Amino acid sequence: MNLRAIFSLSDRKQKCTAAPGCRQPRTTGDLNGNGRSDMVLLNSKGLCGAWLVQPDQTVKWTDLADLKAGHKWTFAGYARFSGSARNNIVLYSKSKNAIGFWTMQNGGITGWQDLTALAKDVTLIGIGDFNGDGVDDLLLRNRNGVVCAYLTTTRVFIHLGELADDQIIEGIGDFNGDGVDDILIRGNGCAGLWLLDRSGQLNWSGLDALPAAFTILGVGDFNGDGTDDILLGNDGNIGVWTIANGAITGWMGLGELPAHCMVEAISDFNGDGTDDILLRAADGMTGALLVKGPEQTEWVEYGCLGTEWTIRPAAL
Numbered sequence: 381m382n383l384r385a386i387f388s389l390s391d392r393k394q395k396c397t398a399a400p401g402c403r404q405p406r407t408t409g410d411l412n413g414n415g416r417s418d419m420v421l422l423n424s425k426g427l428c429g430a431w432l433v434q435p436d437q438t439v440k441w442t443d444l445a446d447l448k449a450g451h452k453w454t455f456a457g458y459a460r461f462s463g464s465a466r467n468n469i470v471l472y473s474k475s476k477n478a479i480g481f482w483t484m485q486n487g488g489i490t491g492w493q494d495l496t497a498l499a500k501d502v503t504l505i506g507i508g509d510f511n512g513d514g515v516d517d518l519l520l521r522n523r524n525g526v527v528c529a530y531l532t533t534t535r536v537f538i539h540l541g542e543l544a545d546d547q548i549i550e551g552i553g554d555f556n557g558d559g560v561d562d563i564l565i566r567g568n569g570c571a572g573l574w575l576l577d578r579s580g581q582l583n584w585s586g587l588d589a590l591p592a593a594f595t596i597l598g599v600g601d602f603n604g605d606g607t608d609d610i611l612l613g614n615d616g617n618i619g620v621w622t623i624a625n626g627a628i629t630g631w632m633g634l635g636e637l638p639a640h641c642m643v644e645a646i647s648d649f650n651g652d653g654t655d656d657i658l659l660r661a662a663d664g665m666t667g668a669l670l671v672k673g674p675e676q677t678e679w680v681e682y683g684c685l686g687t688e689w690t691i692r693p694a695a696l
C-alpha cells in the first residue's frame with residue numbers, strides 16, 4: 381500500500397471536513413510536583429478541581445475554581461510554559477477565541493497569564509513542544525485544513541502542513557525521541573506521522589494500516605524508553621504499537637478491557653517513568669491501568685464519577 385499516496389500532502393484543494401480538535405487524550409500534568417500525574421475535573425456547572433494522585437495511589441480532591449457553566453472559559457489541557465514540570469492548566473475562551481493558563485504550585489493556583497487570541501477561523505487542536513526548546517507551544521488549524529504551531533517563547537506562528545479531506549490529527553507525541561513533538565495522523569484506515577524538526581520542517585513517516593476493528597485510543601510512552609508509542613483498542617482488547625525513530629518496532633499487548641470502558645487520559649500516574657491509562661467504566665468507576673510490561677497491568681481505583689464530570693479537555 382502506498383501510504384504517501386493516501387496521505388498526499390500536496391493535495392491542498394480539497395475542502396477539509398475533518399473534526400477539529402485533537403481526538404485523543406494525551407499526557408496530563410503533575411500539578412503538585414510529586415512525580416505522579418494528576419487530573420483536572422470539570423463538571424457541568426463549571427466547578428473545576430483536581431484529583432491529586434498520592435504515593436499510595438489514592439487521590440485527594442482539591443477545588444481549583446468556579447468557571448461558571450456556559451461562561452467564557454473551559455478546560456483545554458495541560459502544558460509546560462516554564463520550569464521543568466507540566467503543571468500549567470490551559471483554559472480556552474470560546475467567546476474571545478483566546479487561550480490562557482493558570483500557573484500552579486503544590487496543587488493550587490498561583491496566577492493567571494494570557495497567552496494569545498486566535499483569528500476567527502483558527503482552532504486550538506492541541507499542546508506540545510514543536511521546536512524542542514522545552515516550552516510547550518500550541519497546535520492550531522484553520523477551516524481549510526492548514527496546520528500551524530504557535531511558538532510561545534518567540535510568539536511566532538509557523539506553518540507545518542495541510543490536512544487532506546480524510547485526514548484527522550489523532551495525537552501529539554515525540555515519536556523519534558529527538559525532543560520535538562510530532563503529530564499522529566490517521567486517514568483512510570492508516571496511520572502516519574508528521575515528524576517535526578527544530579526549525580519546523582516536516583517529514584512524513586507512514587506507519588501502517590490499523591488492524592481490523594482497532595482504533596487509536598491515545599499516545600504515551602508505554603515501555604519507558606523516552607519515545608511515545610500508540611495505544612490501540614478494539615471491542616475488548618488493547619495494545620500498543622511501540623515506536624522508535626518514527627517507525628513501528630513491535631506490538632505490546634495489554635490484555636482485555638471490560639465492556640464500555642472509556643480511555644480518559646494517558647499519563648504516568650505512579651511515577652515509574654512509564655505511562656499508564658486512565659479508564660472510566662460505564663458505572664462511573666474511574667481508575668488507572670498501571671502499565672508494568674507486555675500483558676502486565678495493575679488496576680487501581682480512584683473513585684466514582686457521575687456523568688456531569690468530564691476529565692478530557694473540551695473539544696474546542
Ligand SMILES: [Ca+2]
Nearest residue numbers: 509511513515
Ligand atoms: Ca517550544
Ligand SMILES: [Ca+2]
Nearest residue numbers: 554555556560
Ligand atoms: Ca520528535
Ligand SMILES: [Ca+2]
Nearest residue numbers: 601603605607
Ligand atoms: Ca516508548
Ligand SMILES: [Ca+2]
Nearest residue numbers: 648650652654
Ligand atoms: Ca507509570
